Amino acid sequence: MASADIQARVERFQKMAQADPDNELGHFSLGRAYLDAGMHDQAIASLRRVIEINPNRGPVYHLLAQAQLAAGRKADAIKSLTDGVKVAAARGEMLAKNEMIRMLQDQGAPVPEGPAAPAPPPAQPIGEAEVLCTRCGKVNPKLPKPPFRNAQGQLIFAKICAPCWKEWVGMGTKVINELRLPMNEPEAQKAYERHMLEFLGLQ
Numbered sequence: 001m002a003s004a005d006i007q008a009r010v011e012r013f014q015k016m017a018q019a020d021p022d023n024e025l026g027h028f029s030l031g032r033a034y035l036d037a038g039m040h041d042q043a044i045a046s047l048r049r050v051i052e053i054n055p056n057r058g059p060v061y062h063l064l065a066q067a068q069l070a071a072g073r074k075a076d077a078i079k080s081l082t083d084g085v086k087v088a089a090a091r092g093e094m095l096a097k098n099e100m101i102r103m104l105q106d107q108g109a110p111v112p113e114g115p116a117a118p119a120p121p122p123a124q125p126i127g128e129a130e131v132l133c134t135r136c137g138k139v140n141p142k143l144p145k146p147p148f149r150n151a152q153g154q155l156i157f158a159k160i161c162a163p164c165w166k167e168w169v170g171m172g173t174k175v176i177n178e179l180r181l182p183m184n185e186p187e188a189q190k191a192y193e194r195h196m197l198e199f200l201g202l203q
């Protein structure tokens with residue numbers, strides 16, 4: 001990607017993060033744009049803000065550790081990875097967990113013991129119209145039907161509760177407006193989809 005494109009992306013996500021300072025997705029996207037732009041300290045600050053808003057998403061620690069390593073802050077990166085492995089293990093984010101374990105091993109750092117225990121079984125039984133939501137970790141009403149007629153729709157239907165989906169629908173509108181996504185273009189649809197999967201923790 002040309003550096004002008006990266007700069008434009010940074011500016012777009014800066015606007016989004018400023019317009020909605022409690023929006024974890026805005027800060028996360030901004031952090032990634034900073035990292036791509038080689039602005040490591042800014043990336044670290046943005047990703048720390050995401051963790052303040054929501055400490056329970058493994059991929060954020062993964063990205064933070066990459067920024068810290070790029071900035072030469074190895075001890076900080078090891079701390080982020082160690083925390084991140086535990087968070088990802090508890091949330092069943094296997095991809096992020098395995099990536100972070102690999103990074104810890106690359107750094108010659110110990111991998112935290114015993115985080116493999118999956119989320120404890122729900123206290124209440126899961127009813128027919130309910131789902132143990134992988135995003136919020138709660139047993140909540142499920143969607144009445146898959147939101148899309150494809151594998152992704154099925155995945156969301158099987159893993160995401162109705163309240164979390166509703167949250168995304170609100171956020172998705174913001175994403176379209178604030179990023180000015182032209183939704184008739186395949187590139188914009190892809191960007192939207194990426195935000196959606198990130199928001200729902202389904203990458």
Ligand SMILES: [Zn+2]
Nearest residue numbers: 133136161164
């Ligand atoms: Zn949920």
